[in-house]
Amino acid sequence: MIHDRVPAGRVIRPALPAELGHVVALHARARATYYPDGLPQDGTDWAAAWRTAVERPDGRVLCVVEQGRLIGLASFRTPEGAPADLVKLYQFHVDPDHWRRGVGSALHRACVEEWTADRRSTAVLDVHVDNRRAQDFYARQGWRPDPDNPPAAGDHHRYLRFTVPAV
DSSP: OGGGTSOSSEEEEEOOGGGHHHHHHHHHHHHGGGOTTOOOOOOOOHHHHHHHHHHOTTEEEEEEEETTEEEEEEEEEOOTTSOTTEEEEEEEEEOGGGTTTTHHHHHHHHHHHHHHHTTOOEEEEEEETTOHHHHHHHHHHTOEEOTTSOOOTTOSEEEEEEEOOOO
16 A cells, blocks of 8 residues: 555655556546536546556656555646647546645646656646636646637537746
8 A cells, every 4th residue: 555655744756556546546536526417437447547647658647645645646648649849637636635735736836847857848638617626726827728729619628728837
């Protein structure tokens, strides 16, 4: 378990394959908060998806561990066919029991540090239209509507863009 390997306090580091059960559970808890009718059963094998994300050599999954418990996650990489200076934030979750305690802000700063070090200039993401809390969080971090992906009728996501600070 995580608490057997991590000292007390908050640590942000790459997720480990052995933690996939914790990663999948945190992902489900966080996503459940913005689906009013419960999590959609769309056939996605989230354990396999997270395993792929953690093991990808061209991507990163950062996790926040506090007092031995995984409380935050961020997964990002450059999408296939995208310019090398673009990064997509695919997943960003904080355990609902730890909202409004600086976990998300610290995790976002760690992502931006990675993107800056990797010489990315732009980050993009999509956020569920019903997830106002996340949309407000991203706006406070400097994310803006993506002019290359304006909302279309019936979209379930909003597309945001972030300018990564130069080194």
